[in-house]
Amino acid sequence: MTQPFAVIIAGGRGERFWPQSRARRPKHLLAIVGEKPMLTQTVERVRPLVSAENTFVITSALQAKAVREVCAAAGIPAANVVAEPVGRDTAAAVALAAALVAQRDPTGVFAVLPADHVIKDEAAYREDLRVAFAVAQEKPVIVTIGIKPNEPATGFGYIKKGAGDGAYFGCETFVAEAFCEKPDLETAIVYVATGSYLWNAGMFIWSVPVVTAGLKQHAPALYEGLAPVRSALEKNLPLMPALARAYRKLEKISIDYALLEKSRNVVVIPARFDWDDVGAWPALARHNAQDAQGNVLRGRVFVEQGKNNIVVSHDKHLLAVVGADDLIVVHTKDATLVCPKNRVQDIKALLKRIEAESGGRRWL
Amino acid sequence: MTQPFAVIIAGGRGERFWPQSRARRPKHLLAIVGEKPMLTQTVERVRPLVSAENTFVITSALQAKAVREVCAAAGIPAANVVAEPVGRDTAAAVALAAALVAQRDPTGVFAVLPADHVIKDEAAYREDLRVAFAVAQEKPVIVTIGIKPNEPATGFGYIKKGAGDGAYFGCETFVAEAFCEKPDLETAIVYVATGSYLWNAGMFIWSVPVVTAGLKQHAPALYEGLAPVRSALEKNLPLMPALARAYRKLEKISIDYALLEKSRNVVVIPARFDWDDVGAWPALARHNAQDAQGNVLRGRVFVEQGKNNIVVSHDKHLLAVVGADDLIVVHTKDATLVCPKNRVQDIKALLKRIEAESGGRRWL
Numbered sequence: 001m002t003q004p005f006a007v008i009i010a011g012g013r014g015e016r017f018w019p020q021s022r023a024r025r026p027k028h029l030l031a032i033v034g035e036k037p038m039l040t041q042t043v044e045r046v047r048p049l050v051s052a053e054n055t056f057v058i059t060s061a062l063q064a065k066a067v068r069e070v071c072a073a074a075g076i077p078a079a080n081v082v083a084e085p086v087g088r089d090t091a092a093a094v095a096l097a098a099a100l101v102a103q104r105d106p107t108g109v110f111a112v113l114p115a116d117h118v119i120k121d122e123a124a125y126r127e128d129l130r131v132a133f134a135v136a137q138e139k140p141v142i143v144t145i146g147i148k149p150n151e152p153a154t155g156f157g158y159i160k161k162g163a164g165d166g167a168y169f170g171c172e173t174f175v176a177e178a179f180c181e182k183p184d185l186e187t188a189i190v191y192v193a194t195g196s197y198l199w200n201a202g203m204f205i206w207s208v209p210v211v212t213a214g215l216k217q218h219a220p221a222l223y224e225g226l227a228p229v230r231s232a233l234e235k236n237l238p239l240m241p242a243l244a245r246a247y248r249k250l251e252k253i254s255i256d257y258a259l260l261e262k263s264r265n266v267v268v269i270p271a272r273f274d275w276d277d278v279g280a281w282p283a284l285a286r287h288n289a290q291d292a293q294g295n296v297l298r299g300r301v302f303v304e305q306g307k308n309n310i311v312v313s314h315d316k317h318l319l320a321v322v323g324a325d326d327l328i329v330v331h332t333k334d335a336t337l338v339c340p341k342n343r344v345q346d347i348k349a350l351l352k353r354i355e356a357e358s359g360g361r362r363w364l
Numbered sequence: 365m366t367q368p369f370a371v372i373i374a375g376g377r378g379e380r381f382w383p384q385s386r387a388r389r390p391k392h393l394l395a396i397v398g399e400k401p402m403l404t405q406t407v408e409r410v411r412p413l414v415s416a417e418n419t420f421v422i423t424s425a426l427q428a429k430a431v432r433e434v435c436a437a438a439g440i441p442a443a444n445v446v447a448e449p450v451g452r453d454t455a456a457a458v459a460l461a462a463a464l465v466a467q468r469d470p471t472g473v474f475a476v477l478p479a480d481h482v483i484k485d486e487a488a489y490r491e492d493l494r495v496a497f498a499v500a501q502e503k504p505v506i507v508t509i510g511i512k513p514n515e516p517a518t519g520f521g522y523i524k525k526g527a528g529d530g531a532y533f534g535c536e537t538f539v540a541e542a543f544c545e546k547p548d549l550e551t552a553i554v555y556v557a558t559g560s561y562l563w564n565a566g567m568f569i570w571s572v573p574v575v576t577a578g579l580k581q582h583a584p585a586l587y588e589g590l591a592p593v594r595s596a597l598e599k600n601l602p603l604m605p606a607l608a609r610a611y612r613k614l615e616k617i618s619i620d621y622a623l624l625e626k627s628r629n630v631v632v633i634p635a636r637f638d639w640d641d642v643g644a645w646p647a648l649a650r651h652n653a654q655d656a657q658g659n660v661l662r663g664r665v666f667v668e669q670g671k672n673n674i675v676v677s678h679d680k681h682l683l684a685v686v687g688a689d690d691l692i693v694v695h696t697k698d699a700t701l702v703c704p705k706n707r708v709q710d711i712k713a714l715l716k717r718i719e720a721e722s723g724g725r726r727w728l
Contacts, residue, residue: 343687
């Protein structure tokens with residue numbers, strides 16, 4: 001088997017972990033869980049399977065500087081970090097990923113991986129990824145790793161698991177019958193009850209020819225739109241001008257919608273590892289030590305007569321919560337957030353107001 | 365009538381407005397309500413009746429530097445600011461006040477006034493104070509101004525109003541039948557229902573001979589203990605060494621308990637002005653503009669979908685509350701507090717813990 005590639009998509013916005021995350025410093029650049037940036041953890045997690053030279057990171061212009069620093073520290077060549085000039089959702093990023101890998105190995109297999117998820121059982125993760133690479137190497141299919149749901153989440157898309165499709169290294173694979181968009185709660189409950197649905201965690205493994213054929217068939221405009229980029233890569237010309245030229249015209253569409261929902265050659269591997277997308281502040285409680293009252297405390301913080309709070313302070317600033325439960329309190333150098341755990345969905349509205357009323361993006 | 369004096373007691377601790385107030389910077393040094401420090405407001409409020417030269421301020425060693433600055437800005441002579449070497453409660457402060465005034469006018473009348481209360485109708489306040497000075501000048505009595513209660517507060521002592529004792533400048537005065545310590549709620553409800561009880565706001569007006577006689581009779585040890593101070597004052601010797609010598613041995617006792625509860629010559633004037641001791645953070649809602657949702661906002665603060673919060677930020681730090689009601693959130697340079705309005709009594713326990721666990725008084 002040829003050496004596989006990994007393309008890590010590190011372009012998310014910083015809204016859900018505001019004020020610690022910002023537009024220029026989103027979740028994947030922070031050690032939201034663990035001691036290293038989530039991006040570094042992602043790179044190191046695949047490292048035994050994928051060399052630093054074979055690891056690409058696609059990010060945004062806004063975050064490029066910080067992402068390059070993190071990648072350099074992880075040994076990834078500077079040329080492997082590519083900044084999209086404007087955000088065009090995941091379909092464009094996947095098409096760009098395919099072009100980047102194709103330049104190095106026109107028949108290579110690669111994994112597209114999100115940069116900011118938490119996976120603790122790294123050995124099991126790599127075992128599943130090894131299976132996925134083998135399947136993608138052997139058969140003209142799109143491989144995805146689905147997560148067994150532990151609740152009827154409405155924040156993820158689901159993958160419907162169909163008939164068995166053979167075992168690799170002792171791991172069962174299945175035909176993916178359908179990709180389903182984020183459901184309402186009622187539908188999610190049905191999904192979970194059937195036992196046939198897995199969460200779509202945005203992990204896709206395929207060969208360059210397979211993903212290229214898929215894009216040509218199902219997203220021809222997008223594929224053609226990236227022709228200047230492929231041309232620059234083939235001729236070893238600077239990438240930035242080609243990206244700038246091509247990207248602005250691309251349709252903004254997710255890879256799920258552009259390709260996966262339309263493909264009939266998708267194989268799903270039910271993950272044998274733990275997984276958490278750490279979607280917002282309350283998720284910290286799942287990954288940090290708690291005091292006897294269930295409080296997660298980071299930094300110089302005090303909770304007096306309160307329980308189940310998440311309290312995060314910065315530097316030596318003293319942050320005290322008295323007589324309150326279930327609050328998120330996050331202090332940073334220039335901004336502090338106080339928000340009940342069950343109201344984090346309203347942070348988005350706050351950020352819109354801050355942008356409108358403070359007349360600038362200084363705090364975003 | 366000779367020129368009256370005022371002695372302002374500015375020695376309170378900084379606990380109830382933490383983290384904005386600190387041991388070295390308590391409430392009376394802050395503009396908790398209004399634009400000037402509460403002490404400055406107090407000085408200026410009596411100014412039309414009492415000259416700067418006749419205004420004394422008694423404070424603590426810890427706060428002396430900051431109090432001197434505020435007093436200098438208000439035109440009070442440096443010698444009129446006296447720092448107690450250790451806190452010995454209000455009886456010692458009153459005895460010291462009597463000694464200070466006696467040096468300037470052995471038969472003078474003076475008012476003892478707290479430094480950190482809010483009174484908006486200053487003209488009415490001065491009118492009542494003018495009556496009190498006149499009564500204290502004319503009769504050998506202790507005069508106090510009592511506040512008509514608007515709720516059965518358990519945080520104040522009460523004064524029982526007795527028979528009428530004559531009118532001065534059209535203002536009725538009454539015999540004070542009793543000084544009652546802070547009651548429980550049941551008792552407070554009865555007090556308020558009778559219409560005969562007034563809040564004890566710690567405002568006392570008397571002549572030097574009357575207060576001296578009272579102390580000699582009811583608190584002889586305390587009175588004698590201050591002999592070195594009176595001696596130094598008479599001989600124009602430096603005050604500090606005498607205070608240091610005398611104070612440490614004084615009993616720690618309130619003037620209410622040491623003198624007022626035992627005196628039979630007390631006259632009370634029911635205040636004709638508004639009054640608020642601004643006892644803790646929730647009181648800010650009574651003195652500040654509120655947004656349409658009842659939030660008090662100071663500094664660069666945002667409340668998104670929340671009501672009746674008090675949110676105070678410092679400098680340009682952005683402080684945001686999302687989806688929460690009835691919270692106190694106060695950010696300062698080195699410490700931030702989050703506390704429901706109905707839990708402010710627990711701040712004291714927090715400060716004890718901070719002192720114990722942070723191994724120092726840096727944040728207190």
